[in-house]
Amino acid sequence: MRDFSYLRASSAEEARNAALQAGTALLAGGTTLLDLAKCGVTEPETVVDITHLAGLGEIAVDATGATIGALARMGDVADHKDIRSAFPAVSESLSLAASAQLRNMATIGGNLLQRTRCPYFRDPGTFPACNKRNPGSGCSAIGGVTRNHAVLGTSETCIATYPGDLAVALVAFDAVVDLGDRKVAIDEFFLTPGNTPDRETVLERGEMITSISIPVSSAAKNSTYLKVRDRQSYEFAAASAAVGIELEEDGKTVCDIRIALGGVATKPWRAHAVERALVGKLLDAETIEKASRLAMEGAVSHGGNQYKIDLAPRVVARAILTMAQTMGALA
């Protein structure tokens, strides 16, 4: 890891001002920044430590929604009683992610900004070509080993998967990212690679996530996060789904359903087509399975990741079935 200068920010203002300088990185939990600095993927000249700032780690839940400070730790949010009760999928997405140690370190703001696990991106010594790391240099993953690469939202310049779980649940329930001077809907916060895979979010230099808010909804209250992976624990998703359901007064007909996918796309992926196919419907296994297949509309295989196109709809279907069963609405 290249050396850098260290600044301990005493206010959010000081941190933002420092971050206006090129080569400056904000340090929160450190689990992405220090990891990538050791890999040689990022070489900051100045690291601004924001972990000593007060007031940015609060978790507040009321009748309208939850506000989670950017410096709240993953583990604290996962275990928060009111988050678990009003947003089960959010809590589950966090407790199924990483390890207990990493969840004690990583912050909510940093979690959203975690970088892809694409092995070509993470290894600049062996693979100089990476459009995300070095725009215009090419993509080593295309034509390489693609088992963990994305099938949705890809471009000819990049097929790297967005690795996170939390953001998938947040996209399903229309969370909003607060950047201090502006608020951005979470679905618009993340960008697909297009021709600029180096640009992953709308965050501008000098901006910092201050909090995330999630509106209360019946679908968020009746939600679950299903994560399928190569190992039972401490592994990124092969495919995952956040699902939330609101039923009509008859307790059977779908009034509102939210579905988002992880592990298969270049950004947290809202499955609007599946949602549209199920609103107004009764939930029986055949209807669920048929609708779930729409999650892969536009999917592109690169060979090694073909299995995700088969797997992801099954994960979606299983998550919907589980929720329907829990709610007593399975026809």
Add this chain to the structure above:
Amino acid sequence: MTRTIHLSLDINGRQHELDVEPRVTLLDALREHLALTGTKKGCDQGQCGACTCHVDGKRVLSCLTLAAQVEGRQITTIEGLATENGDLHPVQAAFIEQDAFQCGYCTPGQIMSAVACIREGHAGSDAEIREYMSGNLCRCGAYNSIVAAVREAAHATANGATVKEKAEVA
């Protein structure tokens, strides 16, 4: 020219003064600057758990923590678990009792993680222990004995007795 910063770290209840480059991790500060080599460097990338320490009572990975970040926090390492007179912590005793290691390299991290796992209330069943200890890898594959040790120590802690006392009763 190397820039260094002065840090004052609270480790195992003692204040330590050191001058380090800003990039020095807590792990390297412990091992290379303070001769506290009980904390092990495995992958050095946050994947294996060998470097697990406690910061303000919570288990974290010292390889992905800057030493500068934890100034003003209370750090506990494996060296800080036993009492002054050498009595082992119940989790240390349980690891010996259950032979929960082979080469021993992951053991300090396993023990620091297990102490926190029990304190968090996440040692209620073998499945829960396996889930909440999944951030600590053991290349020798001593997992069954590790789970047994955590289970035994959790039981002893719940009963308010040390493992040693329990063994004597038995």
